[in-house]
Amino acid sequence: MKSNEDGTFSNGALVPFGTVQIEPHSSVLNYGQGLFEGMKAYRRADGEVQLFRPKENAMRMQVGAERLLMVAPSIEQFVDAVKQVVSANKRWVPPHGKGSLYIRPLLFGSGSVMGLAPAPQCTFLIYTNPICNVYKGRTSPLSLLIHDTIPRAFSGGTGGVKNIGNYSPIFQVTKEAKGKGFSDVLFLDAKEHKYVEEVSSCNAFIVKGNVISTSPTLGTILPGITRNSIIQLARDLGYQVEERKFSVHELLEADEVFCTGTAVGISEVGSATYSNQRVDFNLGANTVTQKLYELITGIQTGLLEDKNGWVVKID
Ligand code: PMP
Numbered sequence: 001m002k003s004n005e006d007g008t009f010s011n012g013a014l015v016p017f018g019t020v021q022i023e024p025h026s027s028v029l030n031y032g033q034g035l036f037e038g039m040k041a042y043r044r045a046d047g048e049v050q051l052f053r054p055k056e057n058a059m060r061m062q063v064g065a066e067r068l069l070m071v072a073p074s075i076e077q078f079v080d081a082v083k084q085v086v087s088a089n090k091r092w093v094p095p096h097g098k099g100s101l102y103i104r105p106l107l108f109g110s111g112s113v114m115g116l117a118p119a120p121q122c123t124f125l126i127y128t129n130p131i132c133n134v135y136k137g138r139t140s141p142l143s144l145l146i147h148d149t150i151p152r153a154f155s156g157g158t159g160g161v162k163n164i165g166n167y168s169p170i171f172q173v174t175k176e177a178k179g180k181g182f183s184d185v186l187f188l189d190a191k192e193h194k195y196v197e198e199v200s201s202c203n204a205f206i207v208k209g210n211v212i213s214t215s216p217t218l219g220t221i222l223p224g225i226t227r228n229s230i231i232q233l234a235r236d237l238g239y240q241v242e243e244r245k246f247s248v249h250e251l252l253e254a255d256e257v258f259c260t261g262t263a264v265g266i267s268e269v270g271s272a273t274y275s276n277q278r279v280d281f282n283l284g285a286n287t288v289t290q291k292l293y294e295l296i297t298g299i300q301t302g303l304l305e306d307k308n309g310w311v312v313k314i315d
Contacts, residue, residue: 001081002110003071003122012081014088017127027109027119032165034108035064038262040100041086041128041314043093044302049086049101049314052262052300054079056225061107064161069118072107078124079312081105085126086314092130096301102129102263108164131263141270141283142259144199145182146248147173148275151190152197152220159197159220167200174200184259186272188248189220195245202261203227204269206246206254207288213250216243226260226296229310233295239288252279258289266293 001012027033037057041049058078065072073081082103086093093101105126109119150173153159158166170185177185186204189195196215198204203224205214212234217223234241251257257269268289271280284290298304299311 001073001077001124003124007071009071009073009077009124012124014084020123020125022110023112025112025114027111027113027117028164030113031109031116032163033068033070033119034106034164035061035068035070035162036107036164037061037103037105037162039082039103039105040262040300041093041103042100042301043096045096046302047096048302049090049093050300050302050311051082051086051103051314052312053225053229053310054082054312056228057082057105060162060223060225061105064158064163065107065122067158067161068109068163070107070109070122072122073124078105081124081126083312083314085128089128090314092128094130099131102131103127104129141268142183143181144184144186144257144269144272145177145180146186146188146251146272146274147177148188148193148248150187151193152187152200154190155220157220160217160222162222170200182273186251189245194247196248196251197221199259202259202264202267204251205230205258205260206251207256207258208250208254210238211240211242212288213242213244213246215245224261226262226266229296230260230266230292232308234288234292237291237295248274254281256282256287256289258292266296268293 001009003009039057043049055075058075062072107124110123111119111121113119152170174185184199186199187197189197198221215221231241259267271278299306
């Protein structure tokens, strides 16, 4: 789907997976004017296929588009296009409990732009890919390396939106960390290198007693849809949930640490290493993490009642 001169989108079309033609002087190739979203389609036990909070992805893309001076599809256009793509790929949605179909909506500046300027036209496209959770969840806890020099985002930048340019600058540190056996990198704030921000593609939570804390989304942290859902579910379960700044030292003293995201689901953290010191956290069947994992996974896969009206079925 491409935006027209009046800033609206033309009707798109379903086409087989293949290459995309793009102008060499498009703003996405030259200046990184692009956004993406990550979503999943889940198969219920009765065989039906459903999405989880797709409107939230549409709204987040609109916020990102405003930041990057792009035209985003309307919420209805976005959700309708995702439904069409999933419907056409239903057979690729794995059986209930065996993973999900990953959906990647993209919005980027296309059309010709010669100077340093936003694109005259935007392209919105969606592709899919069947995957399991990126991390293995409770059976394989994450080992995080806490990076105290290179931040993921800085105040006034684009950390709070899903700009394609947010990800390549952290390839180097995440590759190094994975080479040393860590599952991922946890980033700290850019100013004091002290406060916990997030992991490369997921939000971080700590649990201490009955209190669950996660960093506030004040422009440098992506407002994760899983994060928002977990905050609500945890409050419904009676936990005190705080969105506040917390230091790396507070994380190291937590009972439990977990990460949330569409790709990773909810993944427990087994250990965090900071300044060459490794700290291990509580794991297992009786943890808060496990309770929340079962709750959100149950809603996403149709095993538990969707009290909040979060799931959207595919015809
Ligand atoms: N933080 C970052 C940097 C991410 O890329 C993602 C994945 N979209 C998240 C957090 C989690 O967001 P969500 O729960 O919406 O997938």
